[in-house]
Amino acid sequence: xxITAAQVNELRQKTGAGxxxxxxxxxxxxxxxxxxxxILRKKGAAVASKRAEKTANExxxxxxxxxxxxxxxxxxxxxETDFVAKSADFVNFANEVLDAVFTLSPASVSELLEKSAKxxxxxxxxxxxxx
Numbered sequence: 543x544x545i546t547a548a549q550v551n552e553l554r555q556k557t558g559a560g561x562x563x564x565x566x567x568x569x570x571x572x573x574x575x576x577x578x579x580x581i582l583r584k585k586g587a588a589v590a591s592k593r594a595e596k597t598a599n600e601x602x603x604x605x606x607x608x609x610x611x612x613x614x615x616x617x618x619x620x621x622e623t624d625f626v627a628k629s630a631d632f633v634n635f636a637n638e639v640l641d642a643v644f645t646l647s648p649a650s651v652s653e654l655l656e657k658s659a660k661x662x663x664x665x666x667x668x669x670x671x672x673x
Contacts, residue, residue: 543573557582559671585670600627604640615644626672635668 545568553564553575559582567585571577601620608614619636621627639654642661648654655662 543569545569545573549573553578553582557667557671559585582670583666600624602627602633602636604636606640606644608644615640615647617643621672629672631668631671635664638664 545565549568550561550564553559553568554561556575557564557579559567563582563585564578567578567581568575570581599620600623601618603616603618605616606614617636617640619632619639621632626632639661642648642654642658646654646657648657655665
């Protein structure tokens with residue numbers, strides 16, 4: 543099966559993954575976009591598990607205060623480089639974490655990931671994109 547540059551570009555636009563990763567995923571999936579997206583998602587999970595032991599000295603600290611000024615939260619979301627910390631994908635992920643913590647009031651990161659499938663999926667997605 544021949545994979546065209548247009549197909550690779552379309553998958554890249556949908557997922558944010560690198561061009562070569564998109565081409566490999568499409569080739570492996572024999573042109574099936576949904577299978578290719580799942581392959582990229584699994585690759586992101588593998589990258590996340592490999593990175594788990596790395597030192598994350600960069601990132602963002604975000605705060606949110608309720609409209610009535612009675613409560614608030616502060617979150618710190620870390621990454622390995624300042625380049626990643628400034629990326630739109632990372633900033634969007636950090637804001638999603640902030641909103642989830644504000645809404646769900648988890649006692650720990652693991653509890654947040656249990657309560658919010660969206661945050662867990664975004665974490666894997668972002669780690670797959672930014673490494």
